[in-house]
Amino acid sequence: MFSAVVRPFALALFQGDADPPPPRSRWLRFRLPRWQPLAGHVDLVQVADILVAYFLFATTFSQLVNWNGGAKLPVDDSLLSLASAALSLPVALRDRWPLGAWRVAMVQLPFAFWVTQTVGTSYPPYTVGLAVMYLLVTYSVAVRGDRRITVAVWVISVLTAWIVHPDSMVLVTIMVTVSLLFGYNVRVRRNATTRLAEEERRSRLAEGAQAVLEERARIARELHDVVAHHMSVIAIQAEAVPVKAAGDPALLEAGLAEIRSLSLEAIAELRQVLGVLRDQDGRTDTAPQPGLDRLDELVSNARAAGLTVLVGRPEPLGPLPPAVGLSAYRIVQESLSNAMRHSPGATVTIAVEHDGDALRLRVANGGGTAPGGAEGAGQGLVGMRERAALLGGTLEAGPVDGGGFQVTATLPIAVAATEETT
Structure with a gap:
């Protein structure tokens, strides 16, 4: 004491x-x-x-x-x-x-x-x-x-x-008290301002860290979609080419050339996704992201892997915000990859509708002609749902009667266009 x-x-x-x-x-x-x-x-x-x-x-x-x-x-x-x-x-x-x-x-x-x-x-x-x-x-x-x-x-x-001087003690006490209280008030206000600035700095750091995490999640989704699709196609092609060639060197050479083309395409997309991480100057990758204008490439790869793909879409499709086009492309890509892995030889129906306010996708496949691969971890479906949710849309996926599977997505266009302009 x-x-x-x-x-x-x-x-x-x-x-x-x-x-x-x-x-x-x-x-x-x-x-x-x-x-x-x-x-x-x-x-x-x-x-x-x-x-x-x-x-x-x-x-x-x-x-x-x-x-x-x-x-x-x-x-x-x-x-x-x-x-x-x-x-x-x-x-x-x-x-x-x-x-x-x-x-x-x-x-x-x-x-x-x-x-x-x-x-x-x-x-x-x-x-x-x-x-x-x-x-x-x-x-x-x-x-x-x-x-x-x-x-x-x-x-x-x-x-x-x-x-x-006791006679002037009251006056001196009042004056010193006012001086000290005024100074203490200034100190409290300065400390509060400093703490507020520190909190704002921490908030900015937290927002930056959150942005980094979101960017990593985005890159992880892109990598998953690219690797899962192309590797599935390459694996199926590598298995099917020797059977189709049946000893014919020309058919074998053509099949291997197609596998090589798919591999180079996969490498190009991987480089595009990882380019921003390798940039030492902090520049962002300005290469165009894929959209539904490349839907025919996905269909061709799926058909080459043994799927029967039917496509229904309006002509012309109309302009789409880049975020909507990329998400739609990845959803179709992941759906086709799942069909290749789990329902080889199945018939896949792709329906695309564009009514001006939203883009609607439906990818459905029937049962396969051969046994499918083992069940995965479900990250592909999670990634598709996240893509739709980021745009304010919805995605539903699940089995259908007859042993098939269906993915239905609704992606708002107006919301995505507003976010990109801001």
């Missing part, structure tokens, strides 16, 4: 230190031109403190000289100069060392009081310069000092006023 009471006074008088000054605006701190003999920065706050200190020195010295002329025991002018300098020095120090300035003020107060009492016995021991100096210094302590230090400074100031 005793330590908790004594600690604030120890911090104020000996051990404590103030916070560093807040960052100056470019109007208050600027660099001198190179042609100036004095290099470095000019801090207008410190310049103002020096000017105020000089003004206090001049006015205090003039006042003491006037008092000294009528004093019964006049003192030497050098002591008046020293007292005036002692009363003005803390103002010049208060920006760099607020607590140090207050300690200097407290140390020199007995000498200043002795001088004022000696040359001005009919006056209270306070000059205008001393009052201004002390209020400025206590304000700086409250702005840059800990709350415990501020309380200790207030207690010491009140006790000093009671000891030096």
Whole structure:
């Protein structure tokens, strides 16, 4: 308990230190031109403190000289100069060392009081310069000092006023209290502003991290769609080519050439997806993303893999926002890949409808002519649903009667176009 009471006074008088000054605006701190003999920065706050200190020195010295002329025991002018300098020095120090300035003020107060009492016995021991100096210094302590230090400074100031001149103690207490409260209020507001700025910075960092995660998820979906589709086609082609060739070198060569073409197409799409990650300058990949204008390529690859694909779509399809076109392309691509893996040789029906407000897709396949592969992890369906949800659309997928599977998606066009323009 005793330590908790004594600690604030120890911090104020000996051990404590103030916070560093807040960052100056470019109007208050600027660099001198190179042609100036004095290099470095000019801090207008410190310049103002020096000017105020000089003004206090001049006015205090003039006042003491006037008092000294009528004093019964006049003192030497050098002591008046020293007292005036002692009363003005803390103002010049208060920006760099607020607590140090207050300690200097407290140390020199007995000498200043002795001088004022000696040359001005009919006056209270306070000059205008001393009052201004002390209020400025206590304000700086409250702005840059800990709350415990501020309380200790207030207690010491009140006790000093009671000891030096009890009759003026109430007025001194009020003035010091106002100065400290005003400085403390400024400190609280600055701290709140700093915390708010820090929270905003953290929010921006969190938003950036979220954007990175979303971009990684987007790239993961793109990679899944590209790899799953092309690898499925290549695997089926590699299995079917020897059977179709039946020893015919020409057919075997044509089948291998088609596999090579599919492999190069897959590599090109992978490079397009990963290009932004490999760009050392942070540039984004500007290569066009696939859309429904490349639907015929998907159909050709699926037919080459043994599927019977029937396509129904309006001619012309009409312009689509890039995000809608890409999502529709990936949904059809993933649906065909699933049909290849789980229903080899099946008949697939693709229906595309475009009514101006939304794009509707339906990809349905019947049962396959051969056993399908093992069940996957379901990431393809998750990716398709995420693509539709990001555009504000819906996607439904599930088995149908007869052993087939159907995917139905509705992708709003107006919403996607608005988001891209913004």
